[in-house]
Structure formats: C-alpha cells, structure tokens
Amino acid sequence: AQKITQTQPGMFVQEKEAVTLDCTYDTSDQSYGLFWYKQPSSGEMIFLIYQGSYDEQNATEGRYSLNFQKARKSANLVISASQLGDSAMYFCAMRLTQGGSEKLVFGKGTKLTVNP
Amino acid sequence: DVKVTQSSRYLVKRTGEKVFLECVQDMDHENMFWYRQDPGLGLRLIYFSYDVKMKEKGDIPEGYSVSREKKERFSLILESASTNQTSMYLCASRLSGVPYNQPQHFGDGTRLSIL
Numbered sequence A: 001a002q003k004i005t006q007t008q009p010g011m012f013v014q015e016k017e018a019v020t021l022d023c024t025y026d027t028s029d030q031s032y033g034l035f036w037y038k039q040p041s042s043g044e045m046i047f048l049i050y051q052g053s054y055d056e057q058n059a060t061e062g063r064y065s066l067n068f069q070k071a072r073k074s075a076n077l078v079i080s081a082s083q084l085g086d087s088a089m090y091f092c093a094m095r096l097t098q099g100g101s102e103k104l105v106f107g108k109g110t111k112l113t114v115n116p
Numbered sequence B: 001d002v003k004v005t006q007s008s009r010y011l012v013k014r015t016g017e018k019v020f021l022e023c024v025q026d027m028d029h030e031n032m033f034w035y036r037q038d039p040g041l042g043l044r045l046i047y048f049s050y051d052v053k054m055k056e057k058g059d060i061p062e063g064y065s066v067s068r069e070k071k072e073r074f075s076l077i078l079e080s081a082s083t084n085q086t087s088m089y090l091c092a093s094r095l096s097g098v099p100y101n102q103p104q105h106f107g108d109g110t111r112l113s114i115l
Helices: none
Strands: A003-005 A010-014 A019-021 A024-026 A033-039 A046-052 A064-069 A074-079 A088-098 A101-106 A110-115 B004-006 B010-013 B019-025 B031-038 B042-049 B064-070 B073-078 B087-094 B110-114
Touching (some): A003 A088, A003 A101, A033 A064, A033 A074, A046 A074, A074 A088, B019 B031, B019 B087, B031 B064, B031 B073, B042 B064, B042 B073, B073 B087
Parallel strands (some): A010 A110, B010 B110
Antiparallel strands (some): A033 A046, A033 A088, A088 A101, A088 A110, B019 B073, B031 B042, B031 B087, B064 B073
C-alpha cells in the first residue's frame, strides 16, 4: 500500500534550535515526489519543500531542508534556527500518479511547538 | 500568486440537509481536489477532477459527490449530511503538465459542523 508515516504526534523545540520531523514512506513506484506542508492554527496549508525521487541532492529552502534517504524510504524535514512562528502542524505527503492525473497521500501530521 | 477561495470558513448545517461547499481558483488550473481533515488522520482525498465535467473518486468518496461545470469552480456536495461528516474540508488546485515539483495550492478550509 502507498502510504506516509509520521511517527511523532507532537514535538517541542526551544527557539533558535534545530528540529527534525520524521517521515517515512512506502511505495513500489520508481518515480515519486515528496512534499512538506505547514498548517498554522488558522488552517491554511503552506507548501514548504519538495524532493523528487531522482533528485540526487537534498532539497533546501531557506531554513528548511529535507534529509532524503532513499534506501530507508525516509524524507525527514529539518528546520534550523526555530522561530515562534514555526509552531504549527506539519504534514508530509507523497505524490502518486494515476493515469493522467495525480493525487497526494498525506501523513497524519506532527504538531510542532516552539518554546521561547 | 495562486488564489484558491473557499466560500465559507465556518458552516453549521443540520442532519439530512443537502450541503454545498464551493471552491474557486483564479489560475486556470486543470486539476482540483477536495480533502477532508480530521485530527489524528491527516488529510484524506474525497474526489478530484482533472478537467471540466471530469471527476475521479478519491479514497473516501462515500456520502459525497462533486460538480465541475466550469474550470475555475469545483463544488463538493453532501447529499444528505450526517454527523460523521463534521470535519475540516480543504480544496486544492494544481496546473497540469508542469514540473513535478510544483505543489498543490490550498484554500483556507471550511470547518463544517453537522448538528
């Protein structure tokens, strides 16, 4: 079955420290993509970072980086220098193609709390 | 910037009512999606559409239908609302045929309560 597993329901981090949010995935496809989204308490889903299965380099976007370990089927999100505004739900998602269309399969999410 | 607009942020309806959730995007995207979000379950795909008048069932389509009469608008319909459909509903859109690193763009969500 194609699925995403986020094993950390909640995480706490001190402001200015780095934090890693775990994501493992299961797919038999050779071509796939992995996304991380942030959802603040206001509800909107904000795209953070993407990693393609054929990308050789780990993706980075500002303070966000993706620790992609293909053999282990993991795509962990690393947030450096945490800020209070990083407190939110974080979702890992895998893109699956289905015929001519696509869909995203989401994990259950991790609630990150940044403490001052 | 892509704008995906959901018609209501909060909605309260009664059991048995027919409920319409509307979603409009302004970027001429072919692909549109409806998700349901419940605590501890993440987002689950209800239906998606890859063109006008086209629709595909997602993972949890039971009790829902959709309508896509115009490219920019994708409606989710609860034919006869039940209390177990109380949830957060999120609409998303994405351009077709673009590089795979282009994400789906989400609306702000509708918190629906069925009493």
